[in-house]
Amino acid sequence: MAQSTNSLLLRQVRGQIGKQFVVKQYGKKTVITAYPDMSNVKPSKAQKANRKQFAKAVAYAQAILHDPVKKKAFAAKLKKGESVYHAAIREFHAKNK
Known part of the structure; x- marks a missing residue:
């Protein structure tokens, strides 16, 4: 190193x-x-489940970003400087615990 x-x-x-x-x-x-060689690393069942859940959260956030009406409504609830994308991911995780 x-x-x-x-x-x-x-x-x-x-x-x-x-x-x-x-x-x-x-x-x-x-x-x-x-550069790390991750070819022999096998994710656990919990890691796979978390990745799948996060992929759903990202899809939810992107759907909000691509809909101008939803994006504007979401932005109205946020404080200055907060990201609609990150807030949507937080909301998804809060609803799907």
Whole structure:
């Protein structure tokens, strides 16, 4: 794992570079790691269920965003700076516990 504390080149870089490296920022340090190999990782039944539930929440939020009437009604309930998308996901999870 390579570390750098004052790299002009990588100071603002974050995320993956191709599928070879991942650049991470920890405070003032920049860390470069190998891209993770997740091919042998099997999700548990609970993880699969959570992912399925979250996919439904995303579909619900996107449906609200694509309907101007629903989006406007939803935005009226929110405080300044709050996202309609994130509020819709929260509402979906609250209704489907």
